[in-house]
Amino acid sequence: MPRQQLSRRTILRGAGAAVALPFLDAMLPRTASAQAASAGRPIRSIFLGTEGGVWTGKDGFFPYKTDQDVERAKQWGKNEILPGGFVADTGKDFKLTQTLEPLADHREQLLILSGLRHKHDSIGNSVVNAHGQDLGTLLTGTNISGTPGVSLRNGQSADQYMAERIGRRTRYSSLELAVGKSSYNTREASTQGLMGFLSYDAEGNALPVEANPEALFDRLFTGGSAEDRTKRELDRTRRASILDTVLDDLSGLDKAVSKKDRRKLDEYGNSIRELERRIEKQREWEEIPINLPSDAMKPSGYEGYATNAGDGSGRVEQMRLMLDILALAMQTDVTRIATLRLGGYFGTFKFLGFPENPHNGYAHNAWKDSGGAQAIDRLHVEQLAYLLDKLSGMTEADGSSVLDNSMIFYGAGLTNGARPTRGHDKSISHDPHGQVNTPVLIAGGAGGRLQTGRHVNFDDGTPLTNLFTTMMEVMDLPDQQFSDSTGTLNGLG
Template sequence: MSQERSAMSHPFDRRTFLRGVGVSMALPWMESLRVWGDQPKGRTASSEAPVRLAVLFSGNGYHGKEFWAKESAQGLEFGQVLAPLNEFRDKALFIKGLYNEQALKGNIHSSQTGNLLSGAPLAAGGEIHSGTSVDQLLAQTYGRSTKVPSLVLGCEAGNPSVHKNYSMIYSSHISWSSPTTPTPLELYPALAFDRLFKDEVQKGDKSVLDAVLADARDIRRQISTSDQRKLDEYLDSVRDVEERIESAGKQGELQGWRPTLDKPNMPRPAEGIPQNIADHMRLMCDIMVLGFQTDTTRISTLKLNNDHSSLRFPHLNVDYMIHHLLSHSDTADWLKVNQFFFEQLAYIARKLDAIQEGERTALDNSMLMMCSSMMTGSHDATQLPVVMLGKGGGKIKTGKVLDYREQSNRQMCRLYLSMMDKMNVRPGTFGDATEALAEV
């Protein structure tokens, strides 16, 4: 059989790629292959930074009189709870009226938290059954592009007890890998850091061309002589582009997106859990930003505390009452605790907004959502508090208040469909929602 005939019988298809570790590179058209490999649908173009998703959670709701936002001629105005976000008013969305219907069918706390990111019905009687959360659905698809599909962080240990006939596991986890599996929560900053960076060689450490050379040599043996010359010219052009990108990167020029860091710019945290809750939260925020900045992960959740939380806040001089009990009254101390939680969101946003990625910042290329299991400590889950920062890769119009309180189809899962759409994941339905929010 001739070389050309052998090439024609090779099982190539219309989407033929050179493949290597973490790399897929389309082949040019060749007469002996009769194929044309193009960019798979839904993939982010190489010159565009990826969209990241971060969900921050604090339990037991917020101050009943100071959690608000409104539009004015000067832009968004915030109540005192959201005061830490004032510098990001033009990159914020304040969303009213969304809720999970299933959260109203069980008890307080557990059944208001366990389906927060899925909208799924929850099993009672101490049984564990919820639904796959939006972050993990994204991790199963979008997360395949990174070393760590998703980073799931927490600052308060889970509670294994039962409260009013529902497992407190629901109150302790917002991320679920499957309906029966809460995603393991990393409470130790050092171990979270190790998960991101303990491997010495990562996908981005080799050039694209070096990663696919073995596959290229295999294909070269099966194509015609003229196509071999075409393949060699193609690979030479890829090498030339890589070298120019490398040179431009050293000169501070942008030629195709690359992570702004290739290794951590902070030391590995100490072993154990910090005794100071402020130190603990700040370390977890830094690790989340590092994961995004190095493109080690693009999806993360940070559970600042549990619903029905037992955290205390001595650094705020609020050490006389645990978080859960404090939430039952709209005091000045409760407001201080609320602001402390939103300071963590502001800290993450500030760091991401300082990272330039072409014409946008890393915050512009992200969706940061802060939410809780109820509106206030009175256990009202008929609407959920939602604040978003970031523009989702330029696809979200911010600086607005969206009010769905008078709409019949105000499922929280409609927001998740909108967020998934910004990351090119479109399941059609999710939880109890069949359509995305057109305004997000």
């Protein structure tokens, strides 16, 4: 019996729930070949950012040649010499640093990019401090302007530039997500700028973020009305999964799809059920108070990281819940553009064995002892690896993975490491919030359009925005001029 062709917009409905489906063979035209399917596979762009910086000194973010000395510190910025005098370990045979070791299983789909920076970083900013130029300008390349205490102005971020042009192809043009609450997650016009936000619209306004995994799940995969929410709460009270209300529709697809698609639907349904269970468990824990010592004091501004574990370990589950839902959003093609503020040097990392204030203790003093900074950075990279594992396990209709057809930008707006003195003096000093040699990488296959598995170094002054125009070209947005970009990055395609 000939199979029925399903629309890519097919959703399952029942009892106040609407669940999107992953991409299935049955959604392809009957005459489509595997090659044609692959050629039409959508490319996704995900931007992950951490605030407060990343350690870029010895055995930090960037691979370097450990067998070469650092006598050429004043020559940094050219000939593959990094700030601090370390020689970049470039090409395909680079050795992963301790920070990047969690990405070992995916090194063939990595592009580690050193030497990039925003042009404005070399001239400083009299309006906002370094924190204001952290995540706030990472994706914009803009020198924040305005008057502190009155108004601040940013530029449009790369993700929103993309979303404006291709967002109409999906249910959501883009997603703006966060884990916890930034210590500067505010739109107030202060010298701290707009540090806690990654995404900005065409007018330079910070876009609000969703930091609640449950709310995000409901928004993406279920109905959104008040009546539907009430029904779902009743269902949860009765410990009934949302998917139980659409099982009849799900089973009704058996005759319309192939055996392989049925397996995929089963896997998809199980993953959503598991997410539901984990979210419910987290909600239960949130209702159980923590018996704090009488002299315990909550650090100001860190309430967004409050978890069921006073040592900070609960943030790992927060990060992974958001990453799981983000991966599902990409798998179901409800969006192809997303940003996620993953975390940063705020809150507590006592569970890692580093109980000091991470901002003052590790960002500012990593040059004395980089152990705490390296542990925090590695923790965040482990979550990137977790996302890559999830995406690589999600199969497209042509047999490729969602990771094969994605670009995951990972980076920070600040460096905690060596800083060259501004001007003609090429001497080196330590800077807890530097803005040269921005720590960034791209992970994922990019649909085969980038030559991955390499560390590529660029001369100092190469605009980071050129990376964004390169990503836009991969997204079939060629000949775009974004922010202060001067073109695409040579040698990546």
